[in-house]
Amino acid sequence: MKVTILCSDAAHPVNAYISRWMATVKDGVAVELVRRKQEALGGDLLFLISCSELVSAADRARYRASLVLHASALPEGRGWSPHIWQLIGGAEGITLSLIEAADPVDSGPIWKHHYIPVPRHALWHEINDLLFEAEINLMAFAIENFDQIVPAPQSSSGSSYYRRRERRDSELDPHKTIAEQFDLIRVCDPQRFPAYFHHRGRRYVLTLEGQDDN
Incomplete structure (x- = not known):
C-alpha cells in the first residue's frame, strides 16, 4: 500500500507525531510526507493533515481514497480550528472525525468518529498530545481497515461553521x-x-x- 501525508506547515506541532508514527509503520505500507499538493503524485491513501491548500477533485483522483481528520462531530463544526473554538466555549471533550475529502470542504462521508475527553486543566501542549495521538490512531485504523470501511454520508441538517482563527x-x-x-x-x-x-x-x-x- 502506498500512503501520502500532505501537511502544508513544516512548523506545525503535528509533524513530530507523524514522524514517530512513520517510523513504526508495518512492512508492506510505504508512507511519504509532502508539503505541497504537486508532490502528491498518487497511490492508495492520501491523508490531508493540517493542509492549507485547496485539494481539488482532480488532485484526489490520483488516490483510491483521500481522507481528512477534522476535530469536530461533523456536520457540526465545519471550518477552521474547530477544537480550539469548542474548548474556548467550555467543551469538556472533542470528537475527531475521519472523513473523505470532498467539495465543499468538510462535507465528505464519515469513516469513523472518535471522542476525546479533555481535562479542564489541560494546557495547549497537553491538548495537542491528546488530539495528535488520536489522529495517528485513526490513520492507522484507516490503513488497517481500508477495504472494509463503508462510509456514512453526513447528515443534511445540523451543520455549523467556524471561521479561521487569527x-x-x-x-x-x-x-x-x-x-x-x-x-x-x-x-x-x-x-x-x-x-x-x-x-x-x-x-x-x-x-x-x-x-x-x-
Whole structure:
C-alpha cells in the first residue's frame, strides 16, 4: 500500500507525531510526507493533515481514497480550528472525525468518529498530545481497515461553521479575571498564537505553565 501525508506547515506541532508514527509503520505500507499538493503524485491513501491548500477533485483522483481528520462531530463544526473554538466555549471533550475529502470542504462521508475527553486543566501542549495521538490512531485504523470501511454520508441538517482563527483571537481583557478567560488562555500556543493583552499603553504576552501541587 502506498500512503501520502500532505501537511502544508513544516512548523506545525503535528509533524513530530507523524514522524514517530512513520517510523513504526508495518512492512508492506510505504508512507511519504509532502508539503505541497504537486508532490502528491498518487497511490492508495492520501491523508490531508493540517493542509492549507485547496485539494481539488482532480488532485484526489490520483488516490483510491483521500481522507481528512477534522476535530469536530461533523456536520457540526465545519471550518477552521474547530477544537480550539469548542474548548474556548467550555467543551469538556472533542470528537475527531475521519472523513473523505470532498467539495465543499468538510462535507465528505464519515469513516469513523472518535471522542476525546479533555481535562479542564489541560494546557495547549497537553491538548495537542491528546488530539495528535488520536489522529495517528485513526490513520492507522484507516490503513488497517481500508477495504472494509463503508462510509456514512453526513447528515443534511445540523451543520455549523467556524471561521479561521487569527492572532487577534488570543487577545485577553485585562479587566476580566484569569478564571473568566482561562479556557482562552490555555489553548494559546505561545509560539503560534500567544495570549496577550494591552494595558497602560503597552502590549504584554502571557504564558501559562502548569505545576502539580506538592
